[in-house]
Amino acid sequence: MTSYALIGAAGYIAPRHMRAIAETGGNLLVAYDPNDSVGILDSHFPDAQFFTEFEQFDRHIDQIRRSGRAIDFAAICSPNYLHDAHCRFAMRAGADAICEKPLVLDPASIDGLAQIERDTGRKISTILQLRLHPAIIALRERFANSNKRHKVELTYITSRGQWYHASWKGEEGKSGGVAMNIGVHFFDMLSFVFGGVSRNEAHLREPERAAGSLECERADVSWFLSINRNDLPESVRGKKTTFRSIKVDGEEIEFSEGFTDLHTRSYEEILAGRGFGLDDVRTSIDIVSDFRGLPITKANGVHPFAIKANRP
Template sequence: MRYALIGAAGYIAPRHMRAIKETDGQLVSAFDPNDSVGIIDSHFPDARFFTEFERFDRHIDKLNRRGDAINFVSVCSPNYLHDAHCRFGLRSGADVICEKPMVLNPWNVDGLCEMEEVTGRRIYSILQLRLHPAIISLKKKIEQDADKIHDVDLSYITSRGRWYQVSWKGDVHKSGGVATNIGVHFYDMLGFLFGKCLRNVVHLRNEHHAGGYLEFKRARVRWFLSVDSRDLPESVQGKLSTYRSITVDGREIEFSGGFTDLHTESYRSILSGEGFGLDQVRPSIEIVSQIRDISLAPKSEDAHFLSRRYL
């Protein structure tokens, strides 16, 4: 398979390059306005690279017209550009593999559905937690008692320095805010495990934190997200920069490891015809869009214990 990659200088791009290589693909062309892309040499040193989108667009068009078309466009650009870059991939006659969040709002999903119909191509999202062995095992256990309503606590703290708020990630209009930027795959995971989201309450929402309460068909979920290192538990302060915890009915589910290979597994799934498309993406996009826009609820017993210190 022949690939083009948009957003080659970003944090997540090396995982896509590795996934392309480990699934025997070829990265033909890459684009990023930032030229700090030496990582390409570790994977595809012969790939063409562009810092101007217009020249990248022209190159992809030339490849198409001479019979060397791209099969996939991998999108690793800032969140607010995913929609436009997915459209570019479809118009170029390629299928698209897009990092999460695929888009920022549900109506963007509607537009991409129309583009799929017009072009006959597909868009796939990286929803890697659905492929994590611990999550798959948990899903099987939940399905054994389909009538039970579970109590869930989710905490995710990933330290970010002062640069974070200066970058596009600190701009809610570009990243979607904390809940969208670092949390969308967790909301997808919760829907994957517990079914349709029935209620969405937000207690905390600022540039560093978000917290709230979600009711799914088979779960009541208290959640807390943070990019502030001061929220890390004392047991990991100074040792780790990231802390993930999910408890189901008081039992801790260990899924801290096993993340680094999941992009490759995602690519394998897509290449085998089992990737996650727009229908699977929509529920989590609806959740994060609501979290961004709904009014904050007053402090209540439903608030996550880590949120309460900020309420």
């Protein structure tokens, strides 16, 4: 049976990893989080050891290793700015890492992690779940051999309350900002479907919103991201808290459903040796890292949601 440790057990995304571990026949031996609101463990792994101090967690991992048992994987669900350090810890403890997005905030950190992979013989896999979404796979196949450039409009609005700004997610140095925290897997999806990026422009960069445009190999993309519920379209406001939309050449691509089991699918692929590694994640991290340093422009291709809000 595959054995796991979990870092960040009290986080928002951790239950999806617990479910994925359980549904793929794994066993969670030990979990860590500085916060102790982790009763969700009882739903899947009531016998898992739990620590609120990293030093005790580290010692327990070492005791497991010295006893002749093994932690095969460390699932990392900690705040974004800690992913790099926790991946390093996992590999040096003799485990492969399964890390939530974004893998790192700085592209240079990818090279450092690659070196530790080589030094330890361990591997990092990251969760790029949209690559496994049936609608996105179909979209990629549909446009893989297209000889024309396409116009793509991506909109993602997911409401967050005032707590967001009081948490690490509201600190750009810890989360990477809205574009990184809620957008990085969409940028990965866009390059996955439409090819590499040759131009990157910033049209809006605020604590709750971001917008820009990308020139991909096969498409010109305008995108808008927001955590402000006032940006939700009138048609869904008061009914839903999240709005996702991809339009290709004016055609709406339906992908609003099918998200709930993508972490389990991700684990299945990782266990089969088909996980997404460091090379896969580089393009999306580069996109957001570049975006943070770009001047705000009012070029052509500004997303209509940004225009509607008088931004830019």
